[in-house]
Amino acid sequence: MSRSGVGVSDDALEAFNDLKLGKKYKYIIYKISDDKTKIIVDKTSTDPSYDKFLEELPENDCKYAVYDFEYELGQGEGKRNKIVFFQWSPDTASIRSKMVYASSKDALRRALNGVSSDIQGTDFSEVAYDSVLEKVSRGAGSH
Amino acid sequence: MSLEKTATIAANPSTTRGLSVHLSYDPRTNRIAYASGKSIFLRSVDDPSKCAQYTRHKAATTVATFSPSGYYVASGDESGIVRVWDCASDDLILKGEYPILSGRINAIAWDADSKRIIAVGDGKERYGHCFTYDSGNTVGEISGHTSQVNAVAIRPCRPYRAATVSDDAGLVFYQGPPFKFAQSVRGKHTNFVRDVKFSPSGGHVVSVGADRSIVLYEGKTGQFERQISNAHDGGIFAVDWCDEKSFVTCSADSTVRLWSVDSPKKPEKTWKMGSKTTANQLLGVVRTKDYVIALNLSGDLYYFDDSSESAVKTVFAHQKSITALSVLADRVFTGSYDGRILAWDSQGKQGKLVQGDDAHTNLVVGICPVAKDRLVSAAWDDTVASIDASALHVSRLASLEEQPIQIAASEGFFAVITESKVAVHSSDGKIACELKLAFTPSAVAISKSYVVVSDSATFKSHVYDKNLKPASGKDLKPMRGKPSFAKISPDENFLAVGDSNGKIFCYNLSSGELVTSRWAFHTSRITSISWNEDNDHVIASSLDTNLIVYSVSKPVRNVKAMNTHKEGVSGVEWIGPNRAVSVGADACLKFWDVVFK
Numbered sequence: 001m002s003r004s005g006v007g008v009s010d011d012a013l014e015a016f017n018d019l020k021l022g023k024k025y026k027y028i029i030y031k032i033s034d035d036k037t038k039i040i041v042d043k044t045s046t047d048p049s050y051d052k053f054l055e056e057l058p059e060n061d062c063k064y065a066v067y068d069f070e071y072e073l074g075q076g077e078g079k080r081n082k083i084v085f086f087q088w089s090p091d092t093a094s095i096r097s098k099m100v101y102a103s104s105k106d107a108l109r110r111a112l113n114g115v116s117s118d119i120q121g122t123d124f125s126e127v128a129y130d131s132v133l134e135k136v137s138r139g140a141g142s143h
Numbered sequence: 144m145s146l147e148k149t150a151t152i153a154a155n156p157s158t159t160r161g162l163s164v165h166l167s168y169d170p171r172t173n174r175i176a177y178a179s180g181k182s183i184f185l186r187s188v189d190d191p192s193k194c195a196q197y198t199r200h201k202a203a204t205t206v207a208t209f210s211p212s213g214y215y216v217a218s219g220d221e222s223g224i225v226r227v228w229d230c231a232s233d234d235l236i237l238k239g240e241y242p243i244l245s246g247r248i249n250a251i252a253w254d255a256d257s258k259r260i261i262a263v264g265d266g267k268e269r270y271g272h273c274f275t276y277d278s279g280n281t282v283g284e285i286s287g288h289t290s291q292v293n294a295v296a297i298r299p300c301r302p303y304r305a306a307t308v309s310d311d312a313g314l315v316f317y318q319g320p321p322f323k324f325a326q327s328v329r330g331k332h333t334n335f336v337r338d339v340k341f342s343p344s345g346g347h348v349v350s351v352g353a354d355r356s357i358v359l360y361e362g363k364t365g366q367f368e369r370q371i372s373n374a375h376d377g378g379i380f381a382v383d384w385c386d387e388k389s390f391v392t393c394s395a396d397s398t399v400r401l402w403s404v405d406s407p408k409k410p411e412k413t414w415k416m417g418s419k420t421t422a423n424q425l426l427g428v429v430r431t432k433d434y435v436i437a438l439n440l441s442g443d444l445y446y447f448d449d450s451s452e453s454a455v456k457t458v459f460a461h462q463k464s465i466t467a468l469s470v471l472a473d474r475v476f477t478g479s480y481d482g483r484i485l486a487w488d489s490q491g492k493q494g495k496l497v498q499g500d501d502a503h504t505n506l507v508v509g510i511c512p513v514a515k516d517r518l519v520s521a522a523w524d525d526t527v528a529s530i531d532a533s534a535l536h537v538s539r540l541a542s543l544e545e546q547p548i549q550i551a552a553s554e555g556f557f558a559v560i561t562e563s564k565v566a567v568h569s570s571d572g573k574i575a576c577e578l579k580l581a582f583t584p585s586a587v588a589i590s591k592s593y594v595v596v597s598d599s600a601t602f603k604s605h606v607y608d609k610n611l612k613p614a615s616g617k618d619l620k621p622m623r624g625k626p627s628f629a630k631i632s633p634d635e636n637f638l639a640v641g642d643s644n645g646k647i648f649c650y651n652l653s654s655g656e657l658v659t660s661r662w663a664f665h666t667s668r669i670t671s672i673s674w675n676e677d678n679d680h681v682i683a684s685s686l687d688t689n690l691i692v693y694s695v696s697k698p699v700r701n702v703k704a705m706n707t708h709k710e711g712v713s714g715v716e717w718i719g720p721n722r723a724v725s726v727g728a729d730a731c732l733k734f735w736d737v738v739f740k
Contacts (some may be wrong), residue, residue: 054699059660091623121661
């Protein structure tokens with residue numbers, strides 16, 4: 001496994017624990033710092049709208065994101081929450097940025113425990129609510 | 144937001160020269176069933192704009208027959224598969240799928256119990272098969288023919304009998320069930336026998352053939368009764384009984400004739416088509432409650448009744464996949480693969496044929512409005528034609544040196560792209576200016592002040608002014624795939640370009656910047672994009688059979704309609720702020736209501 005040598009900042013892990021245990025955030029967006037040494041928190045939000053989250057994903061740049069995905073099971077079985085990890089690498093981003101984000105993903109992903117699904121998005125149809133819902137509700141222990 | 148289908152306008156039956164078409168009629172619902180493309184249509188006789196479409200066949204369909212009970216339809220296709228499905232509910236649920244032959248299914252007949260089916264056609268090891276409708280168990284065999292079997296009929300009352308006719312000029316009579324060979328009648332017809340039918344009470348059998356003769360047999364024994372030679376001036380394609388004593392036949396001589404069993408010397412009545420041309424050869428006929436309906440080679444359904452010698456009503460529609468769509472005021476214009484252009488009122492109740500000596504003879508590439516009452520169309524016969532929207536007349540406007548790729552029009556002028564150049568014509572067809580291109584264009588869009596041409600190799604769209612001078616400061620970001628369609632918003636603010644992978648880029652046309660690349664939900668080539676008059680919503684169609692409405696102001700929101708046209712949607716246009724019409728490879732028009740929230 002090739003590694004880029006990019007590390008994870010403590011803030012990034014703290015934010016994740018706040019989301020997972022404290023339910024303080026709905027989603028966290030991560031980015032690689034400008035000097036390409038650390039993965040840092042770009043933004044946190046409590047906005048429950050999934051559309052709002054999609055608007056935060058830039059059209060020409062890569063990001064990582066963790067989203068606390070909530071969905072109905074139907075037939076009165078109630079709601080479930082799943083933590084979903086996104087690797088956002090749009091087709092239109094620069095090749096250099098796509099490479100750095102791909103090779104640094106593992107560093108962040110392995111540091112986060114309790115993520116149920118991984119979504120790799122290269123265009124907006126792959127991160128649309130329906131696509132994510134399908135993937136999340138298909139996974140083990142989803143209901 | 145939601146996208147709801149409000150109406151489907153059916154395609155007309157597929158035809159092949161020299162092959163008869165078996166139309167089936169259900170008196171309970173007053174509908175006819177027929178095959179078209181890869182679909183089966185059940186269409187109301189009184190209101191042809193009402194129909195049900197069955198799309199589950201994988202090969203081109205050939206025939207569909209209602210069960211006498213009216214609850215099921217058995218349909219066959221080119222690959223030899225018969226599907227039996229429920230036609231009483233809207234869901235058209237499959238009852239059973241049976242691989243019967245290794246070749247084309249030519250005809251299907253039900254017995255009076257609606258329990259047994261005989262399907263005949265062309266195969267390698269057999270020419271037909273008898274089976275139960277629900278389980279496919281064998282209930283007899285079709286034997287005694289040496290060539291493909293063209294038609295089959297089962298006696299509608301007990302004792303059951305069946306008759307098949309074939310290209311070997313013979314008729315075979317079966318007893319059953321289980322149906323077994325009883326006798327064959329040869330030497331009466333001298334050429335292909337095309338159709339056979341039992342009279343409603345089973346007293347007679349009639350067969351017709353390419354030798355222009357009609358032969359009558361006794362219904363229970365199959366004994367030859369009498370023959371009418373030279374009944375038509377052309378080969379006879381189909382026959383249907385009106386009552387126990389009379390029947391109608393249709394022929395390549397463009398006439399439908401009514402015959403009486405008791406005085407068969409000459410026809411009781413003859414209905415004529417406008418002219419005796421190849422396109423007017425009549426390939427199918429069916430007796431309905433109020434009319435005799437005949438089908439000609441170009442796929443039009445002609446309604447005849449006692450009041451007149453000529454057709455009282457004609458139903459026009461497309462037979463081949465629709466390739467071009469345009470909306471002018473409240474009317475819809477469609478062009479198809481065979482060059483035919485039709486005009487519809489915006490409710491789609493009735494299609495009218497656009498005629499003229501210079502009508503297109505090949506695939507219509509595009510139709511666009513250029514003036515209040517006029518449209519232009521380009522086709523693969525390398526011509527551009529002008530369509531008078533009120534007179535429904537086509538006339539030649541210009542001849543092209545190369546095959547047109549796309550045509551786009553704005554008020555008073557239009558642009559055509561060909562393999563090597565783009566030309567802007569004024570509405571009278573004269574070339575206002577043209578530009579030789581260093582690349583092969585794949586899409587063109589035009590508005591009052593801009594012409595946009597997309598490059599099929601670098602995936603970049605180039606913006607020109609109306610005189611084809613490059614517009615300054617508009618360097619658009621290239622797409623990720625070959626651009627397949629481009630459209631400028633009515634206020635000229637935005638340009639939407641769709642590519643062959645299903646992605647749509649929306650550009651700001653004044654600054655040249657990308658507004659959004661979030662419109663990425665199609666999975667195959669974008670075939671058409673239409674801007675709503677609010678300059679915000681677009682509806683896009685694609686080869687993936689889906690329609691999607693996107694919005695500029697809310698690019699993350701979209702609404703989809705899946706599986707709208709079998710084999711792909713080829714065009715979509717807004718008819719008003721909340722209505723859209725789409726066309727596709729299944730030769731249908733579909734109307735949609737869009738609700739914005």
